[in-house]
Amino acid sequence: MRNLYLAALLSALPSLGCAANALTITVINELPLARASETIELSANDLSALGAVDLAKIHITDASGKELLVQALDTDFDEPRKPDAVIFQADFTPGETKKFTASVGAKHVYKLEDVKAHGRFVRERFDDFTWENDRIAHRTYGKALETWRGEPLTSSTIDIWSKRTSRMVIDEWYMVDDYHADHGEGADFYSAGASRGCGGNGVWAADKLWTSSNFVQSRVLANGPIRVLFELGYDAFDVNGTPVSEVKRISLDAGSQFDHFQSSYQPRTTMTLTSGVGLKKVAGEVAEFNAARGWLAQWEPMEKNAGQQGLAIIASPAQVERQAEDQRNRLLLVKAPNNTVSYWAGFAWDKAGRFTNFDAWKTHVDEFARRLQSPLKISVSVKQ
Numbered sequence: 001m002r003n004l005y006l007a008a009l010l011s012a013l014p015s016l017g018c019a020a021n022a023l024t025i026t027v028i029n030e031l032p033l034a035r036a037s038e039t040i041e042l043s044a045n046d047l048s049a050l051g052a053v054d055l056a057k058i059h060i061t062d063a064s065g066k067e068l069l070v071q072a073l074d075t076d077f078d079e080p081r082k083p084d085a086v087i088f089q090a091d092f093t094p095g096e097t098k099k100f101t102a103s104v105g106a107k108h109v110y111k112l113e114d115v116k117a118h119g120r121f122v123r124e125r126f127d128d129f130t131w132e133n134d135r136i137a138h139r140t141y142g143k144a145l146e147t148w149r150g151e152p153l154t155s156s157t158i159d160i161w162s163k164r165t166s167r168m169v170i171d172e173w174y175m176v177d178d179y180h181a182d183h184g185e186g187a188d189f190y191s192a193g194a195s196r197g198c199g200g201n202g203v204w205a206a207d208k209l210w211t212s213s214n215f216v217q218s219r220v221l222a223n224g225p226i227r228v229l230f231e232l233g234y235d236a237f238d239v240n241g242t243p244v245s246e247v248k249r250i251s252l253d254a255g256s257q258f259d260h261f262q263s264s265y266q267p268r269t270t271m272t273l274t275s276g277v278g279l280k281k282v283a284g285e286v287a288e289f290n291a292a293r294g295w296l297a298q299w300e301p302m303e304k305n306a307g308q309q310g311l312a313i314i315a316s317p318a319q320v321e322r323q324a325e326d327q328r329n330r331l332l333l334v335k336a337p338n339n340t341v342s343y344w345a346g347f348a349w350d351k352a353g354r355f356t357n358f359d360a361w362k363t364h365v366d367e368f369a370r371r372l373q374s375p376l377k378i379s380v381s382v383k384q
Helices: 002-011 143-147 170-176 358-373
Strands: 023-028 035-043 058-061 071-073 085-092 097-104 117-122 128-133 137-140 159-163 198-205 208-210 217-223 227-239 242-253 258-267 274-280 286-290 295-301 308-314 320-325 329-335 340-349 377-382
Touching: 023 035, 035 377, 058 085, 071 227, 085 097, 117 170, 117 217, 117 242, 128 159, 128 170, 128 227, 128 242, 159 340, 198 258, 198 308, 198 340, 208 227, 258 274, 274 308, 274 340, 286 358, 295 329, 295 358, 308 358, 329 340, 340 358
Parallel strands: 117 227
Antiparallel strands: 023 097, 023 377, 035 085, 058 097, 071 085, 117 128, 128 137, 137 159, 198 208, 198 274, 217 227, 227 242, 242 258, 258 340, 274 329, 286 295, 295 308, 308 340, 320 329
């Protein structure tokens, strides 16, 4: 009887305030689709039974005992800055269930080769902000570019840097300052200009797209090794007679062709907003809109005979109003409930080898949209 009582007491220790040694994380892919590089996020509450004060000490292993790359995140950005979630990644076959183990260990110390997502403010290049993962790279323009005497540009576009290496390259490309030439890893072949580029947005009103100028503030919220997350602030811009300011939050995870964009608008007067999210028009492009899945995709020849590329925007079908266009852009009009719009946008270069024609690109876009609409099912329990 004493042994039975002791066993019952030990099993109840986590609920009595004593930390568990390990947790079992069960993750289910309910789709009949393979899912590569899926990011799994666990909150501090999910992990509370471990009693970890510092989530940077959380370790995750798979069923074989292999330790996985883990990143601690601050998701509420309160002060003092303290991680309140962790993320890791895994691949899933169609309908697959996987189990992982979470435990507490030494604080993670990353090596350079661990970093699969990175971004920074580039003071030395007219206040660009640039970011990348192991598949794609982008930049957008800061205030200093508006008054550069060489080639001034006022635009809140999202620019493309094409790469065919998994290495982080943006720092080196800026350092060498020859990123318009391909030296084997890719280059800047894209002229975004005053268009929306790849997923830049504005406010649609009076049958017109109203856009902000270059960003004036930036704040990095997470910087790898798995996710880069940052905010850009924009001065108020005119929307059919009403000043509207904007804060844009952008995140990009390792292994993904798509960035997540969230724009929060602050109009000076009460108004209902619709965002216009754009893809730059180019000669020779082909495009397709899928209202049921909430995506707009196109396939186009690149400048400098650099090959072909696919671009796409994805939003919740319930928030998509319709497709539209203006002189420079194909647009997806997306509702902004509570003056906030959320969508995904990204691209692929055929010379990177993953998507070499429009059919392959559309299949990937559609499957990514299905993954967004059917997220992984995650449960946490004390490891027995």
